[in-house]
Amino acid sequence: MSEKDANPSAKDALVGGTLFGRWEKLRGREGTVVGITAILVAVFPYLFARAPVVSGFLQGYQSLATLILIWGIFAIGFDLLLGYTGLLSFGHAAFWGGAAYAAGIVAKNVSGDPIVMVVSGTLFAVLLAWVLGFLSLRRGGIYFSILTLAFAQMFYYMAASPLAFLTNGENGLTGVEVGSFLGVIHLEADVPSIGGMLLGTWLYAFVGVFFVGAVAVAYRILNSPYGMVFRAIRENEQRAEFVGLNVWRYKLMAFIISGGFAGVAGSLFTIHGAYVPLQSLFWTESGDIVVMTVLGGAGSMFGPVLGVGLYLYIENIVSTIQALTIPFTGIVLVRDFGFYWHLLLGVVFVVVVWVVPDGLWGILNRLRELAVDLGSKAAKRLRARSENGGGGQ
Amino acid sequence: MARDNKSLNRRDVLKATGAVGTAGLAGLAGCTGGGGDDSGGGGGGGGDDEYPALGNFPIEGDTATFGFNVPQSGPYASEGEDELRAYQLAVKHLNEGGGWVDSQFDDLSGDGVLGYTIDHVDGDTATDADQARQSASGMIQRDDAIMISGGSSSAVAIAVQGLCQNEKVMFMCCLTHSNDTTGKDCVRYSFREMFNAYMTGQALAPVVRDAYGEDLQFYQLYADYSWGQTQQASMEQFMTDVAGWEQIESVATPLGTSDYSTYLSEAQSSGADVLILNHYGLDGANSMQQAIDAGIDEDMEILVPLYNRPMAEAAGGAIEGIYGTVAWDSQIDNTPSQEFTQAFRDEYDRTPSGPAQLAYAQTLQYAAAVERAGTFYPPEVIRQLEDYEYDNIGMGAETMRGCDHQAQRDVPVVQGLPASEQSEGTYFNIVNITSRDDLGYACDAGPAAECELGSYE
Numbered sequence: 001m002s003e004k005d006a007n008p009s010a011k012d013a014l015v016g017g018t019l020f021g022r023w024e025k026l027r028g029r030e031g032t033v034v035g036i037t038a039i040l041v042a043v044f045p046y047l048f049a050r051a052p053v054v055s056g057f058l059q060g061y062q063s064l065a066t067l068i069l070i071w072g073i074f075a076i077g078f079d080l081l082l083g084y085t086g087l088l089s090f091g092h093a094a095f096w097g098g099a100a101y102a103a104g105i106v107a108k109n110v111s112g113d114p115i116v117m118v119v120s121g122t123l124f125a126v127l128l129a130w131v132l133g134f135l136s137l138r139r140g141g142i143y144f145s146i147l148t149l150a151f152a153q154m155f156y157y158m159a160a161s162p163l164a165f166l167t168n169g170e171n172g173l174t175g176v177e178v179g180s181f182l183g184v185i186h187l188e189a190d191v192p193s194i195g196g197m198l199l200g201t202w203l204y205a206f207v208g209v210f211f212v213g214a215v216a217v218a219y220r221i222l223n224s225p226y227g228m229v230f231r232a233i234r235e236n237e238q239r240a241e242f243v244g245l246n247v248w249r250y251k252l253m254a255f256i257i258s259g260g261f262a263g264v265a266g267s268l269f270t271i272h273g274a275y276v277p278l279q280s281l282f283w284t285e286s287g288d289i290v291v292m293t294v295l296g297g298a299g300s301m302f303g304p305v306l307g308v309g310l311y312l313y314i315e316n317i318v319s320t321i322q323a324l325t326i327p328f329t330g331i332v333l334v335r336d337f338g339f340y341w342h343l344l345l346g347v348v349f350v351v352v353v354w355v356v357p358d359g360l361w362g363i364l365n366r367l368r369e370l371a372v373d374l375g376s377k378a379a380k381r382l383r384a385r386s387e388n389g390g391g392g393q
Numbered sequence: 394m395a396r397d398n399k400s401l402n403r404r405d406v407l408k409a410t411g412a413v414g415t416a417g418l419a420g421l422a423g424c425t426g427g428g429g430d431d432s433g434g435g436g437g438g439g440g441d442d443e444y445p446a447l448g449n450f451p452i453e454g455d456t457a458t459f460g461f462n463v464p465q466s467g468p469y470a471s472e473g474e475d476e477l478r479a480y481q482l483a484v485k486h487l488n489e490g491g492g493w494v495d496s497q498f499d500d501l502s503g504d505g506v507l508g509y510t511i512d513h514v515d516g517d518t519a520t521d522a523d524q525a526r527q528s529a530s531g532m533i534q535r536d537d538a539i540m541i542s543g544g545s546s547s548a549v550a551i552a553v554q555g556l557c558q559n560e561k562v563m564f565m566c567c568l569t570h571s572n573d574t575t576g577k578d579c580v581r582y583s584f585r586e587m588f589n590a591y592m593t594g595q596a597l598a599p600v601v602r603d604a605y606g607e608d609l610q611f612y613q614l615y616a617d618y619s620w621g622q623t624q625q626a627s628m629e630q631f632m633t634d635v636a637g638w639e640q641i642e643s644v645a646t647p648l649g650t651s652d653y654s655t656y657l658s659e660a661q662s663s664g665a666d667v668l669i670l671n672h673y674g675l676d677g678a679n680s681m682q683q684a685i686d687a688g689i690d691e692d693m694e695i696l697v698p699l700y701n702r703p704m705a706e707a708a709g710g711a712i713e714g715i716y717g718t719v720a721w722d723s724q725i726d727n728t729p730s731q732e733f734t735q736a737f738r739d740e741y742d743r744t745p746s747g748p749a750q751l752a753y754a755q756t757l758q759y760a761a762a763v764e765r766a767g768t769f770y771p772p773e774v775i776r777q778l779e780d781y782e783y784d785n786i787g788m789g790a791e792t793m794r795g796c797d798h799q800a801q802r803d804v805p806v807v808q809g810l811p812a813s814e815q816s817e818g819t820y821f822n823i824v825n826i827t828s829r830d831d832l833g834y835a836c837d838a839g840p841a842a843e844c845e846l847g848s849y850e
Contacts, residue, residue, distance in 0.1 A: 049534075061535035067527070160648070161617050170618030170648070171551045171571070172522050174578045188559070275555050277523040278548070316527050320516055338517070339465060 030219060033301075037215045041069065041208045046198045059317050062200045063272070068309050069204070069211045070268045071292065075304035076218050077261020078289050083299035084222060085254040086234030087137075090286050091148030094132065094155045095259040097281030099125040099266030101159065104173040104276045105166060112179030114187060114206060118267040125263025126256055133255035137248065140237075149283060156281040173276035181206060187271065207268050214261060219301065221257065230254055295349055297359025306360040314345050444770035447850060448561030449537045452769055457509040459484065459756065460532030462525055462543035462553060463567070465517040468675045469545040471703050472748050476543065476567055477515055478741055479749035483756035485740075487511045492736035493757055497729050497785035500761040507763060514538065520545060522552035529553045533560050539769050540565065540759050545748065546674075547571030547620050554583035558847055563771055565755035568720060568748040570673075570699055572623045575799035576840030581847045582771065584778055584798045586755050586786075588832070590624040591839055593698045593718045594631035596804035596827035601716055602636035605667065605694050609638045612660045612693075614653070614680065615671035617645035623840075624671040624698055632669075641665045646672070646680075653680045657687050669696045678707035685711040700807065702746040705820035712809025712820065719807050720747030721788065724823055730787035744818025754786040758793075772849035789829065796836035797844040801829050 048060035074096060081087050103121035110116070136147040159167040167173055180186045187203040190196040199205045221227045229250050232240040241247045270276055279285065288311070296307020319341035324334040334340075356362040444450065461480040464473035486494040488511055490503025505511060514536045516528035525544070532538040533556075541557055542565040544550035550569035557564035558580035566574060566585040570593070575585050588596075611632055615625035625643050632638045641663050646656055657680070660668050668689060672680045677697060681704070684695055697704075700717040723734045723744050733753060737745040745753075758778070766773040779795035791802040807821035834841060 059535060061531055063530045063534055064527075157647075161645070164619065164622075168578075168619070169622075170548045170620065171573055171578060172548060174551060174555050273526060273556070274559055275526065275552060277521075277526070277552060279521055279523045315524075316531055320514070320528070320531060322515075342466070 030216075030223070033219055034212060034216045038208075038212045041211055042198050044069075045200045045204055049200065050197070059320075062204065064312060064316055065200070066204045066207050066272055067269075068305075068312050069207045070265050070272060071289075071308040071312060072305040073211055073214045073268070074262050074265035074289055075292050075296065075308045076214050076301070077258040077265070079293050079298055079300075079304045080218060080221065080230070080261070081254050081258040082290070082293055083297075083304070084227065084234060085230040085251060087251065087254065088145045088290070089136075089148045089255070089258075090145045090283070090290070091132065091136070091150075091152030092258070092262050092289055093281050093283060093285035094148075094152035095125040095129055095262035096266040096269070096285060096289075097159070097276070098128050098155060099263035100270045100276045100280050101167055101173060103267035103270040104176045107176050107178060107270070108173075112177045113183075114178060114181050114271050117178070117271055118210070118264060121267025121270065122260055122263035125266060126260045129256045129259025129263075130252075133252045133259070137251050137255060149286065152281065152286055153283055156278070156283070159281050160278055167276075167278070170278055172278050173270075176270060176274045176276070178271050178274050203272060207272070210264055210268060214264065215301070218261075222301065226250075226253075291349060295352055295359055297361030300358070300361040303359050303361030306364075310348070310360065311345065314341055314348070318344060444768060444773070448771055449533065449539050450561075450768075450770050452509060452539055453537070455509055456512045457506060457769065458532075458536050458538045459511060459513045460529065460536065460538035460541040460543075461513055461515040461752075462518050462529050462532065462541055463515065463752075464520045464545045464549075465515075467520040469520050469703065471706070472545050472568070472701060472746065473518070473543075475702070475746045475749045476545065476752040479737065479745060479752040480513065480515070480542065480756060482737060482740055483753045483760075484511050484513050486736070487757070487760050493729060493732060493753070493785065496732055498757050498761050500764040501757065502764075506760045507767070507769070509769075511760070516543075518543065518545070518549050518553075520549060522548045525549040526552050526556050529556055530560070533557075533562050538562065542752065542755055542759070543567050544569050547574055548618075550574050550583075551578045554578075554580050558582045561771055561850070563759060563774060565759050567751050567755060568701075570624075571620045572627070572840035573619060575797045575844060577843035579797055579844040579846055581775060581798075581849060584755070584758075584793060584800075586751055586758070586793075586800045586802070587720055588718075588802060588804050589799070589840065590620070590627045590698070591834065592804050592832045593624070594627035595635070595832045596718055596806050596825075597628075597696065597698060597716065598631040598635035599831070600806045600825050600827070601632075601667075601694075601696060602638075604716070607637040609636075609666040610641050610664070611638050611667040611669055612641050612663050612665035613643040613669045613671060614646050614656050614660065615643065616648050616673065616676055618648050620673065621645070621648075621671050625669075628669055628671065628696075628698060638667070646676075648676070650676065651679055653683045654687065656680075657684050657689060661687065661689050661692065665693065667694045667696060669698065671698060673699060673701065674704060675707065677701075677704045681708045681715070682711045690714075700809075700821065701748070702820070705809065705815075708809075710812025710815070713811040715809045716824070717807060717809070719805055719821060721750040722747060722805055722807065722821055722823060723818060724821075725787055725805060725826070727787050727789075729785055733787065746818070750787070758783075758786075775849060789826070791829070794836070794841075796846075797841040798846065799841070801833050803827060803829050804832060 045062060045065040047054050048058055048065045049055050049062045078092055081089055099121035102124035103117040106120040107117050132151050136144055160169055185202050187206055189202055191199050191202055191205055229245055233247055233250060237247055292307040292311045293304040297303025319338040321338045323332045324337035325332050352359060461477060463476045464470055486492040488505055494501045494503045514532055516532060518525035518528060529541050532541060540563045544566060545568045547569045550566050551574055554564045564583040566583055568587055570590055572589045572591050613625050615621040629640050644656060670680050681697060695715050697715055697717040700719045705712055733750055734745060762774045762777040763769055766777045778793050781793045784790045789803045791800050793800050804827045805823055806825045806827055808824050810820055810822055
């Protein structure tokens, strides 16, 4: 879509006068995306957990808002691989969980500084992605998916038993002490004054900064020639190869980048919970991220984040609804409604994939197109009427 | 097309920004108002209570909420269902009187707790530590739960009690048998009524020595994760030291194994006299059933250190004559046990399981401690529970030890009944209730040696 604009053509370059204006606009665009993301991130927890009427209806709470952003980072990174490069990895739990454990173990043994935790977790995930990518990308398609799944499961079993002295096995990594940010700010504490109203805790602010950063980085990658190569590989690997691109190298890079995003998210997950569950390495975690990404819309920048939001919302909030009632009345439709949350999620997923294969983001796009369509039709009619009226006079 | 979309997109986005901005401003206005109210309420609360705010204390309004976090899906769902029944019964008795509230707990009035009506929310742990934590944090942050209880697996209990320690909300463990819960992973905000793997070993060893004799050789299979590992280590220690048996081998089986035939046939050909199956839940039902099908019980004695109801139900007649321990059983003959069984039957028309008794007891123990403390302020409630001595939940005289928050109590040793004598809720024959004087360990020994409880505040 936008790479056209991202690479001003030679013709534009010739029109030197407008070039500067164009560049300004362009710069504005990336700024706009990041800026709007920042604003949404800032108001989200307020609307979700504290706003008078809205949050009462949504039933949200602070820690879920934080968790949605963390998984959002994971999903954006995963989408770089699935949606843009066309590689379905079934082993991203290894990077998410691996980073979570790395961050937790560093916090226990070296330093509980949140920055140190994120850096070490991410570094671990990147190195791991390098190795696993190097091995798995030898094969394509289904073989690649199965290889990644197999490697990730190896890590699960390693963490469950042989490495239990490090990971605390089935009980999960307990006793992680997250230190204060820059030695002054306790992440658990509330942000003072207006910031506290909007953001809630420092932890959310900390995660929010990483989220906005992740959006900026992903946006930059996708709108660069590098990102274009990813898409070229997705569309036709052979052609990309014939053009002279080193497809394997780009695929490995996409894998490593997405592993890096998973690493940031996994480390933040440890900071968020001060605990690492063994399940964070289990294959269901890899499955979750695939479902979230596809649900939201693979191949779009923000779609996967919507998918994450809906998935976690159903998992954590809809699942606690005791009885489904018709709003504003006491009439009970379904008892123990929350019990069926898996089923509900399954139905939502099937319907979305069936009706709108480009996910929730696709629905939003269609709605927007519809609105635009109606708008332009209405404008045309208005114009036609005024012309007719003019003729009459 | 791309260009068209882009420009429209930008305009839409600007519009959206405007809308969000307005909403944000309106929200801010609402918030500052709310903030004012909040501090006013806080001031009022401070007047009738001398304690600072901590976790979900002080409670707003006149309703105190308990969070019951039990497995409602997954392998322990039927156990979780029974726990939830007991929790709901406890809440009912706390508010309206009845059961132990009238007869066994003098501290409780049957008219709420400290004048607060008790309400509850429940959640599904799915026997998954991660989901259990999410569920618990929803209860704490959204529903303002003042106490969390539940768990049907040690990993879940350990994960949730860590969260509760951070959030400064009390956790009353339900079924968790691992040494680690009150050992190396113990926390200040959690209390465990259930005994642990260590005590199971201590209780079981003398009974099986008397039943099968000394100088036997035993072979162990254990589920390869922390509970299985601590369980097999405890069994090895006590079967060797107390029963005077000798271990031939101890073999790990992967968690979630469905076919144990290779492991079992190796055990059978090892020449050992006793086979110990350290498996729990469905794994336990599978391995036990397969051992019986393979005819192992004809050449060897089988031991199942920890029984639970879904396991007994699934294994059916296979448990005949097999020794193990249980949390509690409705056949235990004393007043509190009978009263609880009766109250549960009256309400649900079924026999309560061991975990149900734990759930009921731990809820009332918490409420009684709040009454004694005269406040919901968690550190005061914790101090009331620490080193508290009681004899009102049907397991004899007990102490909730202050150094590791592990109840020092008797352990029932049972033997499975043949299929013909089993009925709904009755699967075991109580062989012996091992006195707490023969069990346990000092505060600086066994699992307690590794326990550091953490801070009160």
